[in-house]
Amino acid sequence: MRRRDFIAASAAALAAPWAGASPPGSDLPKGPVKILVGWAPGGGTDVFARIVGQKLSEVWGRPVVVENKPGATGSLAAEYFARTRFTEGINLLMAHVNTHAISPQIFKSITYDPLKDYAPIALIGATPHILVTSSRNSHGSVQEVVELCRKSPGKVSFGSSGTGSVQHLAAEMFNMAAGVKSIHVPYKGSGPMQTDLIGGQIDFSFDTMTAATAQVRAGKMLGIAQTRVNRAKGFPAMPTMDEQGFKGFDASSWYGVVGPRDMSRELAQRINADINRVLAMPDVVSRFDGYGVEDGGGSVDKFAAFMAAEYKKWGDVVRAAKITEES
Template sequence: MQRRQFILAAAAGLAMPGLARAAADVQGPVRIVVGFAPGGGTDVLARVIGQKLGVMWNTSVLVENKPGATGAIAAAYVAKQPPDGTTLLMAHVNSHAIAPALLDVKYDPRADFTPISMVGVTPNMLTCRPEQKVRTVSDIVALCRQKPGKISFGSSGIGSAQHLALEMFRMQARIDVVHVPYKGSGPLVADLMGGQIDYAFDTMTAATPFIQQGKVIAIAQTRLKRAASHPNVPTLAESGFPGLDAASWYGLVGPKGMPPALVQRMNADVNRVLAMPDVAERLKSFGAEDSGGTNQQFSAFIASESTKWAKVVKDAGVKAES
């Protein structure tokens, strides 16, 4: 009896490395769910990363768009999927930090997901049209104080990262302004160029092509440091608002309960993809920095962002659209 138990134990021991390897294998096809429409920054990043991962994993990696509720619909969907690595989410500051503080979402951004890797952090930008004469941060603040409740600032929607960047700016500057929400960056930029609004907070990804064409002027960016892709655009932090940090970010997560070996495999592979020269150049063009790192670092980042944006929503009195 003892000999039989020894043989079974030995066989189990020999099988363990194989089981560990199997647990780390990515079984496809894999879906990366995006909570926004095709063509936006989140969607483009998911497709860039997904194409490279598909080659690494020798399987198809498909991007599936489930737009709505600033990413919350997609997040709620992924939270209910099996934790086998076949369904991932390109998480976003909206889905995992802002929406839970603003909406009655059907998931817990920390408890219901397995963080895999940060993909990138992107500043938002304060912009205006070329005809606008007042185009420095200090002059804008002075103008808003001269005309309280008259100067308009657009964003890509109520509760968006860009809206909350405006709210942080408004609260720190102690100014009274008009917020004009749009359904995305497209109509926002169109009205900014057309003169229907005075200023806009937009994503760096969306604003950059118009800045390069001279159709929009970049006034300031919203991270603590200047993005390498826009080295001549000052930050709000260096323009009289120390500590103002209002960035958008993206990262891969899966449902809770994913096998640790699989998470480590995926994290390592995402980091390899992010280090590829063509991918790094693409990320730089979006203003995306601070990519990669461990899944533990990404988990801690999500927790800190959740706390930060919940406070901004509360302090600014932001309410969801009725």
């Protein structure tokens, strides 16, 4: 077959499945498709939304627009989404452990109910955190950090990206499990916190794997343990907290997609099926592995149960550690 004939035949074959049939996504609600992200462009939540959004646009044959509404560690966008009546298109929100499990249990200004004011759709994935210290220190194991805290009670400090962040609560979980007391130093993000950690102004942190990886691999921070029960593919040689004596220790940042409260179950299940399809694509799996994102996908009901369990788990930590807006 001549090359020109081959190309023509191939094009016809590719077009054939849609000949006389509706294009993909034509059965979905008409109008724009938007994913709202409560953080600025470039952060993990934004990156994951754009990866999924781009693939959904290919599956549905229509643009998917990611909009950013940063503020209050994602809660500004979550509050807006819960209070807005959407009248056209498909409107989605990137849910996060902060917005849907932690912040509503700490900050009095938050009025939305994370379990009732949204329609669960799909879990995108979860990423571990890493217990890190400055590479200048000699703390090479979790037990050595515990001993440091015991020798200087109330003087050892840990940094976080802000009050009520997973970094903050993971360290409080560590304090309670180890029976030690360390001092919380909140920052406005991982960047400034890492600068002080590397410089020795604070002693340790449970930073996100996404944020900590570059500094750990550059040798500026020492990665001691990861915070999911199983080791992440990106750090197969780094032991978990569970492996180092803290049985069942699990502190993850997770990301999901939710819709408006009045979204029909049928539409939620349809979008869920397409997101599961996206998450199984080899190039998406590869990119997510690079960020340490794992365990995404599953049914609508599985995600709803997951969010409820996370809300209870982190609520228990907030109450046990007596965490408030001023902590």
